[in-house]
Amino acid sequence: EEEKVGEEKPEVLSPEELEKLKEEVDERKKLISTLRGKPWPMRKKLLTLRESHEFVEKYEGALGKGKSRKLYAYKVMMLKALMGRPYGSMPRKTVPRADEANAMDFAVLWDFGVITNCLFGYAQYSVLFYGYYNSQRAIGWLKFRMPLSYFLVGVGTVAYSYMVVIRTMARNANEDGGGDNNSFNFSWKMFTSWDYLIGNPETADNKFASITTSFKEAILEEQESRKDDNIHLTRFLRVLANFLVLCCLAGSGYLIYFVVRRSQKFALEGLESHSWWERNEVNMVMSLLGMFCPMLFDVISALENYHPRIALQWQLGRIFALFLGNLYTFIIALMDEINLKREEEEVLKLNMTIWEASLYNGTLGVNSTAPPITVHPADIPRGPCWETMVGQEFVRLIVSDTMTTYITLLIGDFLRAVLVRFLNYCWCWDLEAGFPSYSEFDVSGNVLGLIFNQGMIWMGAFYAPCLPALNVLRLHVSMYLQCWAVMCCNVPQERVFKASGSNNFYMAMLLVILFLSTLPAIYTIVTIPPSFDCGPFSGKSRMFDVIQETLESDFPAWFGKVFSYASNPGLVLPFLLLMVLAIYYLQSTSKSYKQANLELKKKLQTVSRTINKVLTLIQHLLYSLCGTCTDIVCSPESKKKGGEHRAHQGKSNHQIPPSATSPPAPRGHRIPGPLPGNQWQPAPSVQRVPNSQRH
Amino acid sequence: MFPDLLLSVCPRLHGRFHELAPHLVPLDYTNQPDIRLPLALIVSMPELKENPFRNRIVEVFSEDGQGNLSFNDFVDMFSALCETAPRELKTIYAFKIYDFNVDNFLCKEDLEKTLNRLTKGELTPEEVNLVCSKAMEEADLDGDSKLSFSDFENMISKAPDFLR
Numbered sequence: 001e002e003e004k005v006g007e008e009k010p011e012v013l014s015p016e017e018l019e020k021l022k023e024e025v026d027e028r029k030k031l032i033s034t035l036r037g038k039p040w041p042m043r044k045k046l047l048t049l050r051e052s053h054e055f056v057e058k059y060e061g062a063l064g065k066g067k068s069r070k071l072y073a074y075k076v077m078m079l080k081a082l083m084g085r086p087y088g089s090m091p092r093k094t095v096p097r098a099d100e101a102n103a104m105d106f107a108v109l110w111d112f113g114v115i116t117n118c119l120f121g122y123a124q125y126s127v128l129f130y131g132y133y134n135s136q137r138a139i140g141w142l143k144f145r146m147p148l149s150y151f152l153v154g155v156g157t158v159a160y161s162y163m164v165v166i167r168t169m170a171r172n173a174n175e176d177g178g179g180d181n182n183s184f185n186f187s188w189k190m191f192t193s194w195d196y197l198i199g200n201p202e203t204a205d206n207k208f209a210s211i212t213t214s215f216k217e218a219i220l221e222e223q224e225s226r227k228d229d230n231i232h233l234t235r236f237l238r239v240l241a242n243f244l245v246l247c248c249l250a251g252s253g254y255l256i257y258f259v260v261r262r263s264q265k266f267a268l269e270g271l272e273s274h275s276w277w278e279r280n281e282v283n284m285v286m287s288l289l290g291m292f293c294p295m296l297f298d299v300i301s302a303l304e305n306y307h308p309r310i311a312l313q314w315q316l317g318r319i320f321a322l323f324l325g326n327l328y329t330f331i332i333a334l335m336d337e338i339n340l341k342r343e344e345e346e347v348l349k350l351n352m353t354i355w356e357a358s359l360y361n362g363t364l365g366v367n368s369t370a371p372p373i374t375v376h377p378a379d380i381p382r383g384p385c386w387e388t389m390v391g392q393e394f395v396r397l398i399v400s401d402t403m404t405t406y407i408t409l410l411i412g413d414f415l416r417a418v419l420v421r422f423l424n425y426c427w428c429w430d431l432e433a434g435f436p437s438y439s440e441f442d443v444s445g446n447v448l449g450l451i452f453n454q455g456m457i458w459m460g461a462f463y464a465p466c467l468p469a470l471n472v473l474r475l476h477v478s479m480y481l482q483c484w485a486v487m488c489c490n491v492p493q494e495r496v497f498k499a500s501g502s503n504n505f506y507m508a509m510l511l512v513i514l515f516l517s518t519l520p521a522i523y524t525i526v527t528i529p530p531s532f533d534c535g536p537f538s539g540k541s542r543m544f545d546v547i548q549e550t551l552e553s554d555f556p557a558w559f560g561k562v563f564s565y566a567s568n569p570g571l572v573l574p575f576l577l578l579m580v581l582a583i584y585y586l587q588s589t590s591k592s593y594k595q596a597n598l599e600l601k602k603k604l605q606t607v608s609r610t611i612n613k614v615l616t617l618i619q620h621l622l623y624s625l626c627g628t629c630t631d632i633v634c635s636p637e638s639k640k641k642g643g644e645h646r647a648h649q650g651k652s653n654h655q656i657p658p659s660a661t662s663p664p665a666p667r668g669h670r671i672p673g674p675l676p677g678n679q680w681q682p683a684p685s686v687q688r689v690p691n692s693q694r695h
Numbered sequence: 696m697f698p699d700l701l702l703s704v705c706p707r708l709h710g711r712f713h714e715l716a717p718h719l720v721p722l723d724y725t726n727q728p729d730i731r732l733p734l735a736l737i738v739s740m741p742e743l744k745e746n747p748f749r750n751r752i753v754e755v756f757s758e759d760g761q762g763n764l765s766f767n768d769f770v771d772m773f774s775a776l777c778e779t780a781p782r783e784l785k786t787i788y789a790f791k792i793y794d795f796n797v798d799n800f801l802c803k804e805d806l807e808k809t810l811n812r813l814t815k816g817e818l819t820p821e822e823v824n825l826v827c828s829k830a831m832e833e834a835d836l837d838g839d840s841k842l843s844f845s846d847f848e849n850m851i852s853k854a855p856d857f858l859r
Contacts, residue, residue: 186830188854190809191793191847196746196776204745212814219822222829612836612845 025059028052133536147536147546154462158518169507224307241303245318252289253325259285260333283400286326294319323452331520341386348383385534387463394460402474409485413439417489441490447506455513462521701770712769734762747812748792755791790847801842803827
C-alpha cells in the first residue's frame with residue numbers, strides 16, 4: 001500500500017460528522033443536476049461542475065456501506081498506485097492561476113476556431129501535449145518506466161514507419177519486375193479487361209469508362225514514343241522552365257520567412273492588438289501559396305514538352321519542393337521561437353529562487369531546512385515549456401491545413417458546381433463546357449496532400465503525442481467529405497496518366513518525406529536541452545540521457561559495458577562503411593540481374609516465334625497428307641470414327657460421350673488451320689474436348 | 696443429350712431456364728423434347744444483360760450458331776462461364792466468342808468489333824486502327840496478320856489476371 005504524502009486516508013468519522021458530510025454530498029449532487037439552468041457564465045459553471053464532481057466521487061464511496069467504502073478506498077489506491085496522481089494534484093498538470101482566467105474565455109475559444117484555441121486553453125495542459133507528462137522515472141508498483149517508454153515509442157514509431165514504407169516499395173518493385181508486363185499490352189487490354197461477372201448497369205458503365213480511359217492512356221503513350229523533336233530548342237526551353245520554377249520557389253521561401261519574422265514581432269507586442277489576419281498570417285500565407293503555386297508550375301511546364309507521365313512527375317516533384325521549402329522555413333522560425341522560450345526559461349529559473357525565498361519571508365537561512373509550505377499547485381510559476389509550444393504549433397498548422405482543404409473543397413468544388421449548374425440557364429456562354437465548368441478530381445494532387453499531411457504528423461508526433469489519433473479522426477472525416485464531393489461536384493480528369501505504374505513514385509516521395517520530417521525532431525532531441533519543469537525528460541541535460549540512465553540502473557553492469565564498447569566510434573564507423581559497401585554491391589548485382597532478365601525474355605520471344613513457324617509448317621504438311629490419304633482410302637463413316645478417335649486424345653474433365661443423333665462435321669469444307677484432331681469444327685458438336693496442344 | 700440427367704444434377708439451373716419461358720420449357724424430359732429458347736430471351740438474363748459480348752456468347756454455345764439454346768447448351772454455357780471452369784476451357788471459348796465472323800481466326804475486323812464493343816464507340820477510327828494493329832503485332836506469331844488459336848492461347852496464358 002503505497003501512499004504519497006498529503007493523501008487523505010479513509011478514516012473513521014463520528015456520526016455527526018458523517019451526517020454533515022452526507023448532507024454536503026447531497027447538496028453537491030443537487031448542484032450538479034441543476035447547474036444547467038443556472039444563469040452563470042460558462043467558465044464558472046464548468047469550474048463548479050468539476051469541483052463538485054470530484055468532491056462527490058471522493059466522499060460518496062467513503063460514506064457508503066462498509067464494503068463499498070472499502071472497495072472505493074481500494075479502487076482509489078489502485079488507481080493512484082498504478083498511474084500516478086490524477087489531474088490537478090501536481091504543478092505541471094494544473095492550469096496556472098493566470099491562465100485559469102483565460103482558459104475558458106469565450107473570446108479565446110472563438111478566435112481562430114473553437115478547435116484551435118482550445119489548444120491554448122485547457123488542452124494545453126492535457127494529455128495531448130508533451131507538457132503533461134511527468135518526469136518521474138518509475139510510476140506505480142509495476143515500475144512503469146514512463147520517460148523511457150516515451151522515448152522508445154517515439155523512436156519506435158519512426159523505425160516502424162521506415163520499415164513499412166520500404167517493405168511496400170520492395171513489394172511493388174517485385175510485382176513490377178516479375179512477369180511479362182509490356183509484351184502484350186494492347187492484346188491484354190482488349191481481351192482480358194472486361195469483367196464477366198458484372199450485372200449492374202452502373203458498374204457496367206463505370207467499367208466501360210475505365211476501359212476507354214485505359215486504352216486512351218496506352219494510345220497516348222504509343223504516340224508519344226513515336227514523336228521526335230528539335231533537340232536544341234527543347235533543351236533550351238526546359239532550362240528556361242526550370243529557371244522560372246526556381247525563381248518561384250525562392251520567392252515563396254522568402255515570403256514565408258518574411259511573414260514568420262513579422263509574426264514573431266507581433267507575438268512580442270502581444271497578440272491582442274492585432275487583427276485576425278495578422279495573427280494567422282503565417283498559416284494563411286502558406287495555404288495560399290500551396291494553392292496558387294502549383295497552377296503556376298502547370299503553366300510553366302507547357303514550355304517543356306515532355307511525355308505526359310514525365311511531365312506529371314516533374315510537376316509533382318516541384319510541388320514537393322515547394323511544400324518542403326515552406327515547411328523548413330516554418331521549422332527555422334520555430335527554432336527561433338524555441339530559443340526565445342529557452343531564454344525565458346533561464347530568466348524564470350532565476351526568478352523562482354527569488355520567489356521561493358520570498359515565501360519564507362526571509363526568516364530562514366539558505367542552508368537550513370524547513371517544514372514544506374503547502375502551496376496550491378496553480379500558484380507555482382511555470383516555465384515556458386518549449387516542447388509544448390512546438391506541439392501546439394504543429395497541431396495549429398495541421399488544423400489550419402485541414403480547414404483550408406475543407407474550405408477550398410466547399411468553395412472551389414461545391415460552390416462552383418452549384419454556380420455552373422444554376423447560372424448556366426441565364427448566362428451568355430456555356431458554363432459547363434467553357435470557362436469555369438466543373439472541377440476535375442485531381443488524383444495526384446490529393447495523393448500528394450495525403451503524403452504531406454503524414455509528413456507533418458511524423459514531425460509533430462514526438463511533441464504532441466496524441467497527434468496521430470487526431471489525424472486518424474481527421475482522415476475519416478476527410479474521406480467521407482471528399483467521397484461526397486467527388487460524387488456530387490467533380491468530373492473525371494482529362495489527363496489520363498498515372499505518375500507511376502506501381503505507385504512506387506509516391507512511395508519514394510513518402511520515404512523522402514519520412515526522412516526529412518524526422519530530421520528536425522531528431523535534431524531537437526539531440527541538441528536542445530529539455531525544459532526544466534515540464535515533460536518526461538525535465539531536469540536532464542539531454543533527452544537521450546534517459547537511455548543512459550536506464551542502462552545504469554535497470555540492467556546488470558556487464559550490459560552497460562558491452563553497450564559502451566558497441567557504441568564506440570571506432571566500431572560504429574567501420575560498420576557503417578561496411579553497410580555502404582554492401583548496398584553498393586547489392587545495387588550492382590541487381591542491375592546485372594535485370595539486364596540478364598531482359599535478354600532472356602527477348603531470346604524466349606524469338607525462340608517461341610521460330611517454334612510456332614515450324615509447328616504450323618508441320619501442321620500444313622500433315623493436313624495435306626491426311627487429306628489426300630482419307631480422300632483416297634477412307635469412307636465417310638470411318639472418317640467420322642477416325643475424327644472422334646483423335647478427339648479423345650488429350651486431357652479433359654468434360655468428356656461427354658458422342659451421340660449418334662448429332663450430325664458429323666462437314667469434312668468437305670477445307671479450312672486451313674489446326675488439325676482436324678482438335679475440335680475446331682465449324683459446326684458445333686457435342687464433344688467439348690480441350691485442346692492439348694502446348695508450346 | 697441426357698437432359699433428364701442434367702435436370703436431376705442441376706435443378707436450380709433448370710429452374711432459371713424454366714423461368715425464362717415458363718410456357719415453353721417442360722418440367723420433365725422423359726420424352727426428350729427438343730426445346731430451344733431464342734437469343735433474345737437468354738440475353739435478358741441479369742448475368743448477361745450488361746455484357747457487351749452477350750450475343751456472341753449465346754451464339755457460340757448454340758448448336759445452330761444463331762443463338763437458340765437447348766437446356767444442354769444452356770448448361771454448357773454456364774459451366775464454361777463458371778469460376779471453377781479450367782483455364783484451358785475458358786481460353787477456347789474466349790477465342791470463339793471474339794471470332795465474330797466464325798472463321799477460326801481473329802482477323803482485324805474481329806478485333807475492331809471487339810474494341811468497339813468494349814469502348815462503346817468512344818474511340819476515333821484512327822485510335823481503333825492503332826490499337827488493333829498494335830494488338831495484332833504483339834500477338835501474331837506466325838505472321839499471317841490474323842490470330843490463330845495458338846497465337847491467342849500463347850498471349851492469354853501469360854496475362855497477369857490469368858496467372859493469379
